Amino acid sequence: MAISLLCLILITVASLIFVGKKIKRSKWNLPPSPPQFPIIGNLHQVGELPHRSLQRLAERTGHVMLVRLGFVPVTVISSKEAAEEVLKTHDLDCCTRPKLVGSKKISHDFKDISFTPYGDEWKERRKFLGRELFCSKKVQSFGYIREEECNFLVKKLSESAVDQSPVDLSKTFFWLNASIVFRVGFGQSFQESELIDKDKVDELVFEGENAEAGFIFSDLFPVAGLGRLIDWLSGQHKRLNDAYLKLDALFQGVIDDHLNPQRSKDHEDIIDTMLNVMHQQGKDDSLMRTIDHIKGLLTDIFLAGIDTGALTMMWAMTELARNPKLMKKVQDEIRERLGNNKERITEEDIGKVPYLDLVIKETFRLHPPVPLLLPRETMAHIKVQGYDIPPKRRILVNAWAIGRDPKLWTNPEDFNPERFIDSPVDYKGQHFELLPFGSGRRICPGMAIGLVTFELGLLNLLYFFDWKLPDGMTHRDIDVEEAGTLTIVKKVPLKLVPVRVC
Template sequence: MNAFCHHIKRSKWNLPPSPPEFPIIGSLHQVGELPHRSLQRLAERAGHVMLVHLGFIPVTVISSKEAAEEVLKTHDLDCCSRPKLVGTKLISRGFKDIGFTPYSEEWKERRKFLVRELFCFKKVQSFGYIREEECNLLVQKLSESAVDQSPVDLSKTLFWLTASIVFRVAFGQSFHEGQLIDKEKVVELIFEAETAQASLTCSDFFPIAGLGWLVDWLSGQHKRLHDVFFKLDALLQRVMDDHMHPGRSKGDITDLMLDVMHKQGKDDALKLTLDHIKVFLTKRLIFIFKLNLDTGALTMIWAMTELARNPKVMKKLQVHIRDHFGNNKERITEEDI
């Protein structure tokens, strides 16, 4: 029956080839803990463009340079929207984050706002004092460790440097201050939110007739997702309440977004709401966690590791910096670079 249905669909739509599949579950049983490797093995048999069914959901898998260029460049507008997953929908409050909003006029307006108001060169430069203060604090701590001859976990130190910079820019508060936010609890919550957003549920694979939802409810997955959402929302609401306090000093990204929201008119195309702001801040929190594995901290960690392993290269770098900036300069600023 499954093969017969596939034959009908292929004759009508000329779909890509598929690997052997079971009825109902499709190719789910062939996808392991490393999905990209599992799909690669299937593609070696079915081809660089193949159709697999993950439960009731058809998925087209692209695994060649030519096919990827066709999809991501030639047919970008048809393929640029992301799949609507249960975890993503909950954490992004109904796909209000720019990364998950389907391509539309609403997406265009939101992207314009972010580029114009938040990520422009002028705005990035305005937060230069935060980067300088956090770097100075790091140098001070390293100096104290050198005097005490105590070891320094460079990976953790650089992670907290980048995290604190992003946190201050977004929330106006350093990780080290701990007035509204407990650092350890925030890290745990960020990990839970990232896991919830990236996780796949039975509802994603079997959305018909509530079958997947029932399995998620019985397994506790439904409750786990909502528990993370409510904890995250409580944290963000505390941040919102603090930023709307009359006596608070202004200046971070949250203040800017709240100001735009309060000043916009009824006919404003942006239609910015508190949910949009909370989703944006959620992404900043997740971004902070991913810095531990992403380019910001990771690049510095590997650069320092290689310099420590190669004294000649470190000496060459020191000579180059001193020749360029002089021996009397204690600190190199962004303006110098």
């Protein structure tokens, strides 16, 4: 009886959806859709790598495409022109975020800036973090920390170079970025912290991100508790709660440390600033009323601060290892321009090596850290490429597909940094064929601090070391198989042997 009743409810709801769909199609010029199954829509076609699955669907259906993920209609954007209309022309009308179950949980009920819906509270938090952490003056003031952590990394890699042992660069890059985030944002040494399992920091970051923006049945089937039931039965609810508890314990430990009057510090970090603001505000002030408001912002700093830089460095080194001639070319330029006797790389050296900038651009094109960007939601009716997109419609911009569009790029699957020589195309949100950080009001606020971090990290690795493959491997054996949903990691860790040369 219960199963029959559930099926009847599902069939009834599905019928209403399809009737509504036909009515709207007679009224509006909706984007084309690929064939769908009842109830699940196109969910079966998404797969483990949504950016690739949606690209394949768009190639058959259109670069502005309407798919249904369960009961939820989603407009997928896969062209430069359509992305410009969404992110620039109609930015104000579609710069909010959908209220997803995972992002609500991980962000302490939308007290972050990445997933908080657009409004006055979001504006206040964005302005606050821009002033206290992401402005150019603040970014420059923490340059010594980035330089010290990169110098420490060089020393550790030099120890591995002595016995010619392979290094897991995937973990190495997460440790480097975590070390910088812990010192700049948390006022702690990552290496000395007892609040986190250093060997599993990459796993914690991915658990948090997948919980925050992964596909959760409660979001896709928000009818009669069906989604929640499936989440319970599938273990998704438990995974979400486990990720929340791990992150919450970390942030509470860091905050408790800052509240300790005996704590020693070498600079006032963002947590000190947030605690000061919280203590100075009244209960009616909206910026930093509670500890949960602090934890919400720490979620952004921790997850995005570690992940973006680590992934960019990992994919850049992966592509260079697969292309030995390009590896040699960028290293020759770096060593020629900086000389062969530097004991330490500084941030002043970054602007002296233009070919490295080309490598980073090409890495962003092939491997944007967030291939579908963060989801948006329309606040008003808009038109994109002549198609109607109604209010409350979820939008995904497939930056990964745009970066591999053969109409925009010659031999798009090839890693070729020289395609950017004399090209005006940049990655800072003004050129819609290259969108690693997004664009418009919701562009990544930490772009500047992220750029300087992985530029400095790559510069150190390419200046001080040559890189060999482990015995028995050739560059053709390095795969680029991906894993992940929100952000994409190399499925098989990148392991190379460092050879100290400078």
